[in-house]
Amino acid sequence: MANTHNERLKRLIYQTLLIRRIEERVIELYPSDKIQSPVHLSIGQEPVAVGLCEPMTARDVLFTTYRGHAYYVAKGGKLPELMAELYGRKGGVSGGKAGSMHLAAPEVGMMGSSAVVASTIPHAVGAALAAKVRGDKQAIITIFGDGAIEEGVYHESLNFASLHKLPVLFVCENNALAVHTPLRERQAFDIVTHAKAYNINTTVIEDGNDLIKIADTSAKLLESLRSGGGPEWLMIKTYRYKEHVGPGDDFDSGYRSRAEMEKWLATDPLYRWADLVKEMEADVKSEIDRAVAFAEASPAPGLADLLTDVE
Amino acid sequence: MTHQAQPTALSYREALFKAMHDAMALPNTLVFGQGVNDHKGIFGTTTGLGEKFGKNRMIEVPLAEEGVTGICIGAALNGAYPINIHIRADFVLLAMNQIINLAAKYKYMFGGLFDVPMLVRLVIGRSWGQGAQHSQSLQSLFAHIPGLRVIMPASSGAIVDSYAHAVQHHRGPVISLEHRLMYDLTFERDHEPTVLGKTPFSQRRVRKGNDVTVVSTSIMSLEARRAADWLADRGVSCDVIDLHCVSHIDANVIMESVGRTGRLLVADTSWQPYGVGAEICRIVCERDPGALKAPVVTLGMAAAPCPTAKSLEDIYYPNLTTLTDSIAKLVRGKADHGIELPHERSMADVYKRFKGPF
Numbered sequence: 001m002a003n004t005h006n007e008r009l010k011r012l013i014y015q016t017l018l019i020r021r022i023e024e025r026v027i028e029l030y031p032s033d034k035i036q037s038p039v040h041l042s043i044g045q046e047p048v049a050v051g052l053c054e055p056m057t058a059r060d061v062l063f064t065t066y067r068g069h070a071y072y073v074a075k076g077g078k079l080p081e082l083m084a085e086l087y088g089r090k091g092g093v094s095g096g097k098a099g100s101m102h103l104a105a106p107e108v109g110m111m112g113s114s115a116v117v118a119s120t121i122p123h124a125v126g127a128a129l130a131a132k133v134r135g136d137k138q139a140i141i142t143i144f145g146d147g148a149i150e151e152g153v154y155h156e157s158l159n160f161a162s163l164h165k166l167p168v169l170f171v172c173e174n175n176a177l178a179v180h181t182p183l184r185e186r187q188a189f190d191i192v193t194h195a196k197a198y199n200i201n202t203t204v205i206e207d208g209n210d211l212i213k214i215a216d217t218s219a220k221l222l223e224s225l226r227s228g229g230g231p232e233w234l235m236i237k238t239y240r241y242k243e244h245v246g247p248g249d250d251f252d253s254g255y256r257s258r259a260e261m262e263k264w265l266a267t268d269p270l271y272r273w274a275d276l277v278k279e280m281e282a283d284v285k286s287e288i289d290r291a292v293a294f295a296e297a298s299p300a301p302g303l304a305d306l307l308t309d310v311e
Numbered sequence: 312m313t314h315q316a317q318p319t320a321l322s323y324r325e326a327l328f329k330a331m332h333d334a335m336a337l338p339n340t341l342v343f344g345q346g347v348n349d350h351k352g353i354f355g356t357t358t359g360l361g362e363k364f365g366k367n368r369m370i371e372v373p374l375a376e377e378g379v380t381g382i383c384i385g386a387a388l389n390g391a392y393p394i395n396i397h398i399r400a401d402f403v404l405l406a407m408n409q410i411i412n413l414a415a416k417y418k419y420m421f422g423g424l425f426d427v428p429m430l431v432r433l434v435i436g437r438s439w440g441q442g443a444q445h446s447q448s449l450q451s452l453f454a455h456i457p458g459l460r461v462i463m464p465a466s467s468g469a470i471v472d473s474y475a476h477a478v479q480h481h482r483g484p485v486i487s488l489e490h491r492l493m494y495d496l497t498f499e500r501d502h503e504p505t506v507l508g509k510t511p512f513s514q515r516r517v518r519k520g521n522d523v524t525v526v527s528t529s530i531m532s533l534e535a536r537r538a539a540d541w542l543a544d545r546g547v548s549c550d551v552i553d554l555h556c557v558s559h560i561d562a563n564v565i566m567e568s569v570g571r572t573g574r575l576l577v578a579d580t581s582w583q584p585y586g587v588g589a590e591i592c593r594i595v596c597e598r599d600p601g602a603l604k605a606p607v608v609t610l611g612m613a614a615a616p617c618p619t620a621k622s623l624e625d626i627y628y629p630n631l632t633t634l635t636d637s638i639a640k641l642v643r644g645k646a647d648h649g650i651e652l653p654h655e656r657s658m659a660d661v662y663k664r665f666k667g668p669f
Contacts, residue, residue, distance in 0.1 A: 061389065094422030104421045111388060112421045116412050122378045123413075126385025126393070133341065133367055133391070140389075153408075156378025163373070309423035310457050311483045 051214025
């Protein structure tokens, strides 16, 4: 049993590490201007994606946001196609037309990510409706930040999902920031109390670094969706280490302190299981090297691609 | 789908009902709208379909235009064919984020990984005091955006054929603007305009002629047919093209006609700036401005929000008289063209019968 637990933890740590090192490679490559796309890095928030995706099958459909690198990887998207997409190359998952903010991998249930806050939440509700109408046991998951909760369409989506008892899991990744504006300056209400008002079950995970707890909770909630229990709502508190967009740190910009991050570093699984991480580094590095090499070798799209797939 | 004997005449409303019925007969169709299952059933175009096919697929919606449009997109991405109905086009403005930022871009933005097949039905209001927010003709807004297919069916045949094509063959989002004043008009199958292309979304020829090209949209295609009939008896021959699909215009159709007539008049249901008339002019000017023997004439709504008072509304829209007069002036090259004009106002017989509230 202990061994099984260990294997599972290793898989989760590996995924978390892989995402972190991909993001760090992006930072490393960014000054070269090979990645000409705004990047919203997942660093600090990777365990949320890894935990949530563990119990999902490729048929379970996930809708996420422009901070989507972690979900793309955690859901099973291919690394070379990710890197080539960031490079704007033909070999990218969307042939370079998407870039960092619009990652997708439909073969593993990763639907298109949008740069417009909250805009994919109703897509999950609609996908859940389609699944329910045809009697499909698919689970549908939508990921959004605490800022999305202020958008009207979030309310419209919760209402419809609850009214029709749809198999959709709403997940709020709460990093308490919308760009640089803290939650307390934006919301006059309590997020959880508000969600409960729609007669949807709510669950809160205070530590977004607790991989096992997130994965177990996700498994339980997805099972509830599949058994026809109606929508579920989950909030996971987490922390964005990097600036909102771009490769840098911004602790000297005045809106937050480094001490805040250090609190989260204390439970960061990649530090907590530093010995496991050490064993995995070489494999992770060679996986990323291969992806970067693929991107470097992939040709740029051109005139022949400009007007394809418009309609 | 089985092909039954087609009736020889069908009202626009009956055509819409048939289109909705045929769509619902396919198991993956979902219809969303405020009032689809109520006693009025979107002016009778969805009446009874919820009972027949199930209210889990004929879905009464909360007042949440953006959310419902997003739900349609998500359903389309997961294998359904959604049809979203707005009983007034003006309400779709609440859903523009989903239509423009998501539905229109989903295929291209993800490099062809996804299709978003869906139909949005928008009803344009006119007459009986619809006022500024129940009367807008928003085709230019949508047609400006790559990724959207915008149609304005101007006959029962155009409805039946285009909606069947949208539901069964077209893999992208279609925005259809239906004109409320056509709902009670009956169209004879033998008098349907000729489709000038390979699909039901193609342009249509309403009447063949050699003196002037009249390109028109929606209810203005009906006005143009009446004007052309009137003028034919008075020695003016009009080539009337119902644009039907305003987002994808076959330039060859326009240029072939203008090449024969040398004169162009565009009659649209909306405002002129940045509108259909401007787009037709772009097509002609970029290809062969020398084909024109006279300056282009465009007709549309007055450059103001729609007034409610009948006396103002009567002069807000171009009518049969102004349209006929404009064509005659263009063909004869002078204001004093000497051609008798029809006395009746634009579609006056229809308007007189039309009693609100819608």
